[in-house]
Amino acid sequence: MRVGIDLVEHQDMEGRDARFIKRILTETEFNYFNQITNKKRRTEYLSSRFACKEAIFKCYQKGLAFKDITIVNEENGAPYALIYNKKVELQISLSHTDKYSVAIAILPSSDDD
Ligand SMILES: CC(C)(COP(=O)(O)OP(=O)(O)OC[C@H]1O[C@@H](n2cnc3c(N)ncnc32)[C@H](O)[C@@H]1OP(=O)(O)O)[C@@H](O)C(=O)NCCC(=O)NCCS
Numbered sequence: 599m600r601v602g603i604d605l606v607e608h609q610d611m612e613g614r615d616a617r618f619i620k621r622i623l624t625e626t627e628f629n630y631f632n633q634i635t636n637k638k639r640r641t642e643y644l645s646s647r648f649a650c651k652e653a654i655f656k657c658y659q660k661g662l663a664f665k666d667i668t669i670v671n672e673e674n675g676a677p678y679a680l681i682y683n684k685k686v687e688l689q690i691s692l693s694h695t696d697k698y699s700v701a702i703a704i705l706p707s708s709d710d711d
Contacts (some may be wrong), residue, residue, distance in 0.1 A: 599661075603702045604653040605698055607697060608641045608646050611641050618661070619644060623644070627669065629673045638696075646699035653702055657704070668683070688706075
C-alpha cells in the first residue's frame with residue numbers, strides 16, 4: 599500500500615494564467631473549471647486538483663504527469679481519479695478551507711508491496 603498527501607496554499611494558485619492551468623488540468627477538468635463563475639471556487643477547484651495530483655504522484659513515485667490524471671466527482675460529490683482515462687483502484691479525498699486545499703491518495707497495492 600502507498601499513501602500520498604499534499605497541501606496547497608490558495609494564494610499560490612490565484613491569478614495563474616491559462617497556460618499554467620492547462621498544464622495542470624485535463625481537457626475534461628478545464629471545461630468544468632471554465633464553467634465555474636465564483637472566483638473562490640475556481641481557486642479551490644484548481645488548488646485541490648493540483649494537490650490531489652501531487653498526492654497521487656507520491657503514491658506512484660514516477661512515470662505520471664499532471665495531465666495523465668483526471669479528478670472527477672460522483673453525483674453525490676465524492677471524488678475519484680481516472681488515470682489515462684481509466685478508473686483506478688486508488689482512493690482519494692479532498693478538503694478545502696478559505697486558505698488551503700488538501701488531498702490524500704491511497705493506492706491499495708503497488709509493485710513494491
Ligand atoms: C461531503 C462533505 C463531507 C463535504 O465536507 P465539507 O466540510 O463541506 O467540505 P470539504 O472542503 O472538507 O470537502 C469538499 C470535498 O469533499 C469531497 N466530497 C464531496 N462530497 C463527498 C462525498 N459524498 N463523499 C466523499 N467526498 C465528498 C469533494 O472532493 C469536495 O471537493 P471538490 O468539490 O472540490 O471535489 C459534507 O458536505 C457532508 O458530510 N455531507 C453529508 C453527506 C452529503 O451531503 N452527501 C451528498 C449528498 S448529495
